[in-house]
Amino acid sequence: MVKTTTPQELRHRWVNGLEVALLDVREEGSYADAHPLFAVTVPVSEVEAKLPALVPRRAVPIVVYDDGEGYAERAVQRINALGYADVSVLAGGLTGYSRVGELYRDVNSASKAFGELVEAIxxxxxxxxxxxxxxxxxxxxxxxxxxxxxxxxxxxxxxxxxxxxxxxxxxxxxxxxxxxxxxxxxxxxxxxxxxxxxxxxxxxxxxxxxxxxxxxxxxxxxxxxxxxxxxxxxxxxxxLPSDKAVQRAREHATSWAEHVGVPIIQVTQLLSFVAEQEKRTLYLLDVRDPDEYRQGHPERFISAPGGQLVQATDEWIGVRGARVVLYDTDGVRARMTATWLRQMGWDVYVFDHESEIPSTTLPQPTWTPTIPSSSSTASSITADGLKTLLVQGATVVDLARSPAYRKGHIPGAWHASGPELARDVQAEAITKATGPIILTSADGLLARVNVEEAQNAVGSLSREVLYLEGGTAAWVKAGQPIETGEASARWLSPPIDVYKRPYEGTGNDRTAMEDYIEWEHQLVAQLANDGVAGFHVVRDSREHVP
Known part of the structure; x- marks a missing residue:
């Protein structure tokens, strides 16, 4: 029997700063329609690809939910197979939660609600x-x-x-x-x-x-x-700023960070945090510009540009109540980012920019999630092999996110919903063919971990299911052609895997933009009614500012 967690138990953990990861295992489009405040979007078909980075500790309590689609129980099985030890289903799902807590729209809602609170205060x-x-x-x-x-x-x-x-x-x-x-x-x-x-x-x-x-x-x-x-x-x-400009900025950042109460740590304390990483979830984040990160960074620190980290915290940190250490080389960016995360209720620390992290200092975790053997042994095919099979009538099913699929896909490939793959591969467009079914995705990982799901769905049709090794990227690298745009798109089900953001790109619907702005203005009231955020906006009471 699958273990359950009640909405009240979940909210108790949030209010008391206890660790928990709440996963919405539906498509992102459904998630953007309604979700609890600290829910993180991890579609059931993407568990193996997304969860290890978002939830790096084996024993952290993980709660999953859907809205009656039947994804949650499947997600529990896949998460357990990765080696996580405390996985449960949210009792009553999304509807059950709505009876005791607020539901939020859009994505990165906690960060956006916090921004509105900052303006109000x-x-x-x-x-x-x-x-x-x-x-x-x-x-x-x-x-x-x-x-x-x-x-x-x-x-x-x-x-x-x-x-x-x-x-x-x-x-x-x-x-x-x-x-x-x-x-x-x-x-x-x-x-x-x-x-x-x-x-x-x-x-x-x-x-x-x-x-x-x-x-x-x-x-x-x-x-x-x-x-x-x-x-x-x-x-x-x-x-990039001159040394003089950096010095000025550092003085201002230091003054404000001290006022907010941001702790600055050295190597010894960092090592103590790493030593406790099996008991307390730890995120090590480099908040510098991604180009600087690519030029060199401390081992085990992940690139999380400071502005985006504040704007979209849930894209890097999946465990509410976790510990976070930020890194930079200037004493400005990590401090300023930390001031915001601290006000958002995170237990955040800044590594002293004047200290050095030796490359051998940080031991690796004793446990890391592993892809289950069933997907490891799934049959694959190379780009050259696929070229041959296409001539023989093979059907390609693409699990990439729909924008990536539109940007470029293998000629003739159908786009499938990851969570609804079993349904989609039984569509008439697929079943009327007779050759093998080839799953692909951007780099091949999503295709590989979902072979078993597709194979079980088409088992009675005696169709072999393979995955493209290296995914569509390998196909392109091999010099093979791709199709682009909506005209060549073939949808097995409506593409709700990605929420259409009314603030990105051009040509957005005017009504959608107006609705979005109006929604943001209502977020402070939602926070007040919900009562679980733990946000605290710090006022400036300093007598002296640099």
């Missing part, structure tokens, strides 16, 4: 898009800097005039390079609200001498105000 300064445009026209580049706090890829897709890429975790680190004069006005923005608010308040908290304002409602607000079209394809970045 601190009165984060912002101006409507029309006034920001007037500032741009009036001041120009000499007396105004516009800093886009999103990832560079998002900035490159669309941005407002004068905008330069400066992701949120880099703001204080680079701001004195972007605006060396205290007379320069700094405008901070993202596509919606959260990164604009957190970025602006970061600079306000740090006490920089410049006037700082957020673009109210971001590029969504700009578009809804019917202002000139957004720029596309821009590549301007705020450069």
């Amino acid at each position: 601190r009165g984060t300064p912002s101006l409507p898009p029309e006034e920001i445009r007037e500032l741009i026209l009036e001041k120009g580049e000499t007396d105004l800097v516009v800093l886009d706090t999103r990832r560079f890829e998002e900035y490159n897709t669309m941005s407002i005039p004068l905008g330069r890429s400066c992701p949120g975790g880099e703001l204080l680190y680079r701001v004195f390079e972007a605006a060396p004069s205290p007379d320069t006005t700094v405008v901070v923005h993202c596509a919606g609200r959260t990164r604009s608010l957190i970025g602006t308040q970061s600079l306000v908290n740090a006490g920089i001498p410049n006037k700082v304002v957020a673009l109210r409602d971001g590029t969504i607000g700009w578009t809804l105000a019917n202002l000139p079209p957004l720029d596309t394809g821009k590549t301007e970045r705020v450069p």
